[in-house]
Amino acid sequence: MKRTLLSMIVATSLTTAAYAGDMNTDNKWEKGAKDAWIDGKAEATLLFNGNLDSFDINTDVDNGNVILTGKVENSVDKKLAEELVANIDGVKSVDNKLTIVENRKDMSEDSMSDDMKTAYDKSTSELTDAKIATVIKTRLLMDTDISGFDIDVDVEAGNVTLTGDVDSDAERDLVIAIAKGASDVKDVEDNLRVVTETAMN
Known part of the structure; x- marks a missing residue:
């Protein structure tokens, strides 16, 4: 009886540990999937905006924090890209590292x-x-x-x-x-x- 009880306790402990491990994996997978969704949504939002040349803008997402890199023509485009991305569900913050490259001579x-x-x-x-x-x-x-x-x-x-x-x-x-x-x-x-x-x- 004691041996059976001991076996049950060990089995339960192992199952709980395995389940906890699975939950951690699931959480990591969920975060990764959410970041990928935000990244896709950000790229689509910038792409469908007629006022931006989105091919020069890169988006990277880490745990809901978006980093914008690349080039835009002026400060208005830089602000516009940031505001459009900041409005997407799940975005926690936007780190706007876009570089302004003037086409005309200053x-x-x-x-x-x-x-x-x-x-x-x-x-x-x-x-x-x-x-x-x-x-x-x-x-x-x-x-x-x-x-x-x-x-x-x-x-x-x-x-x-x-x-x-x-x-x-x-x-x-x-x-x-x-x-x-x-x-x-x-x-x-x-x-x-x-x-x-x-x-x-």
């Missing part, structure tokens, strides 16, 4: 004529507006509580205009909060319309 503001300065400022402003619109639209499309395809996002000089249909006041508040939360946004104009199911029938 010119100091002193050497620019007034017309050139105006054109440069307009170009920078348009890039920033495009970045804001892309970030907001991406966040709306990725949020499962929002019907992002029904919402238009227009940006001019940092001022965002939201138009389209939402299902409830809560959804409208969420859309506005997302728009206000994007970097470089100065103001948000709400032209959203709450369309209830009864009204639609």
Whole structure:
């Protein structure tokens, strides 16, 4: 009887140890699979963004922490890449190591004529507006509580205009909060319309 009891205790101990080992392996596998999913999602998000040359951007993921390396043309593209990746589910942090490589010759503001300065400022402003619109639209499309395809996002000089249909006041508040939360946004104009199911029938 004692020998049988002793055998059962040993067997139970070995099974528990093996199970604990399997759990550690499972946890490592889960983390690896999650990192791979985040990496794939990050690459796809950057690839489908029309404002970025994603072939020059590399993403590496370690336990939910994303490292961006590669080249972009300006600081707006650098910020845009970071914001798009930071918004992906499961991303804990983004280490933005992207290098800015200007295509045109650097010119100091002193050497620019007034017309050139105006054109440069307009170009920078348009890039920033495009970045804001892309970030907001991406966040709306990725949020499962929002019907992002029904919402238009227009940006001019940092001022965002939201138009389209939402299902409830809560959804409208969420859309506005997302728009206000994007970097470089100065103001948000709400032209959203709450369309209830009864009204639609």
